[in-house]
Amino acid sequence: MSQDLHLQTLTQLAAGLENGTFSSVDITKALLDRIDLHNGRLNAFITVTAEQALADAQRADDARASGNAGVLNGLPIVHKDIFCTRDVLTTCGSRMLENFVSPYDATVVKRMAEAGAVMLGKSNMDEFAMGSSNETSYFGPVMNPWNLECSPGGSSGGSAAAVAARLAPAATGTDTGGSIRQPAALTGTVGLKPTYGRVSRYGMIAFASSLDQAGVITRSTADAAMLLGVMAGFDERDSTSINQPVPDYVAGLDKSLKGLRVGIVRQHFDEGLDDNCGVAVKDALALLEAQGAILTEVDLPNLELSVPTYYVVAPAECSSNLSRFDGVRFGHRADDAEDLFDLYCRSRGEGFGAEVKRRIMTGTYVLSAGYYDAYYLKAQQVRQLIADDFRKAFAGVDVIAGPTTPTPAFKLGDKTDDPITMYLNDIYTIGANLAGLPGISVPCGMVDDMPVGLHLVGAHFGEETLLNCAHQYEQRTDWNEACPEDFR
């Protein structure tokens, strides 16, 4: 029985728990064993909370026995190490927080726990979520389960690798420029980034506050829908969370795609996109069309400006958000500081890695007197234009479809010396963050034995349509069931 628990999706596990086929303790033990066995090769976890997980699983089983099972009762989850978890190490992939134990739970963590979810551990990530390959983590890179020499993408690389390798059926992630969707695409998993404001950011260590959004990485869209239903909703602790009712996302998954208007952005298929990836994505589009969807071309004239815009806005916000890490109250503190200035310089100099420093410096520069108008203000104006482009496009279509990434997973070390090429990896995903729109990546093929993702973007608060489209596509394919050979 226990041999195949790791292969089951969250939805399947929920049914098994409900039927009494197995217990949460069974699932938790099985997965902790797998983590023990495989994490060494993947480095997907920074912390494994085995003891707490078993206790929580037992509590969940007891709750079920007494008829108090929440939506996620007894179901395992991994949290990206950017989410604050009470009494558990929360490192954000940084030396700065190497020993930081959070005194409180993030809202996402709290809501999942209240629904009965069992946390298995905290996943590895790019330092402060700044990176697209998981190589900027202070705790070392994560390996892609499909090819251990490849990157799983980033910044939620640990979450994606853990789910792809069947160490957990689901993991949380955060997406500032593609940090959920890109690793999902590169590991053959489903990655959902909700609308900005749909999920509370409270307790999620900030990178770029106006772009950050919590989401999930799963093996099916239905699982993502189930988790979103728990995570989503207004939080009085986050002023940017939006007070709008949360629909039953799972119940909305069985609609036909007949008449669904799917927008295609021509530029997405221009140069830069790997030919074979292009073929896989086009096949996926054809399948949507075969299901009754209507494909139409949409124009997003300012989209080509999204990467430079992003790399002004995000560093600007990060340069300010990361100022609190000063060695005074928490986090890394340099030894034997001579004076205050020395304490600041060395604590931050030692605590932050190269990519974080690069972005802090970029951000400080673009906000400086004399440069603010030319960079930050201009970028905000362009951001508005991009958001307007999307708004106009969504007047005529229900979702916009295209590739998630230009290529399949790249080799670890390939792009570390060339930040610009690395930044271009997010070229298709960044627009949704700038416009605050929901996006999802679902597996849509294999290129050179590596997974490729189909990227769908929805209108503002259009998660239901988006999830339904992804789910209906999934029903006609089995890409999301593909499992890397070493991790069956």
Next chain:
Amino acid sequence: MSGQWEVVIGLEIHAQLATKSKIFSAASTAYGAEPNTQACLVDLGYPGVLPVLNEEVVRMAAKFGLAVNATVAPRSVFARKNYFYPDLPKGYQISQYELPIVEHGELFITDADGNEKRIGITRAHLEEDAGKSIHEGLDRYSGIDLNRAGTPLLEIVSEPDLSSAREAVAYMRKIHSIVRYLGISDGNMQEGSFRCDANVSVRPLGQEELGTRSEIKNLNSFRYVEKAINFEVERQIELIEDGGEVRQETRLYDSDKDETRSMRSKEEANDYRYFPDPDLLPVEIDATYIEAVRATLPELPDAKRRRFIDDYGLRFDDAGILTASLALSDYFEAVASATDAKAQIAANWVIGDLSAALNKDGLDIEQSNIAAADLAGLLDRIQDSTISGKIAKEVFEAMWAGEGNADDVIEARGLKQITDSSAIEDVVDRIIAANPGQVADYKAGKDKLIGFFVGQVMKETGGKANPGQVNAILKDKLS
């Protein structure tokens, strides 16, 4: 110097808003707690926490805006002011920069010539206070107390319309009075709830272009504002007259030495890299909200002063003194409405003897030893001639010392005025008989001697004889 130089001053006043909890967190704002006991994770700037605006501060700022005839912005935006300091937990202060909540206000002060002078209020914006660094008693370390971090402040920026230290103080007192009337700040300067920075420059009289200014930081008493500005004005004039140049810089006032000292020059100033705070939504206020706030505005100092002049017939200056403080004006009104004496008499007593007694004992009007009703009782005894004004001073002292109300004191000390004519006549007869020389001089035309006779009679009666009657009887008997 005043003939050749014109002084230009603008003030930035920081008024702490009287909310129960902080501007972006639920922690208490109460003063005086043990260090770091009133700072929650938000105030400490912990990873992942977010600010949530205390809506009470918006209402308070709007109230202030309406009170100074300003525009209350339909949309204002919080911005981050970035700089590193140990008592600034997030590495930035949340403030308002390009779009403040209040703009284009005004108020009126009385200038040196007794004329009304308009002072423009450029803006007032909401921001959070920082914590406090403690350097004493911690060996070679510095301590940080974050109880104050996140306390709501309204920073009120004036136009450079003030022309002297005296005017600056008058303006600051007026703002102080307004925020107290509105109940949006306790204005407690000792606790730092009301303090200001002064921008000071001088220019040759008649010159259009402004001189280079210096900014004197953190003045926390009216007296220091006056002294610091006066020192700074003289320093700048002397500097220029000696052929030097004023540097744009931040200065600190040292009250022990009564001088200002350079803190940092313009070149050393921080680049604060202001940008809109992405964690907070813009504050949006509609006309309905503004009208609802307007409906809660109390009578303000200027209006009350006019009413005191019109309804009570008070002198302009007295009405100004009484209405500068809400508590004092309330006290006066309580006395005036309870006594049969004229309101101006009540005003004289409140401004004179009562204020002097309060000052002497270092008390606020709320702590007065004599309740308004009891002061009214004292004035009634003057009004009904039970005691003279002079005896009343003695009664007041006794009341202040806790000997009871006016009637108790008059009774216990036997101070009731003698109004029985025959009793006064007896005394007068004795005085005339005892002073034949003075009587002769008076009758020969030395009218001024009447004072001598009155004095003698009063002395004889222990001051209790009715002075009017004494005068009349004396004149009658000496004629």
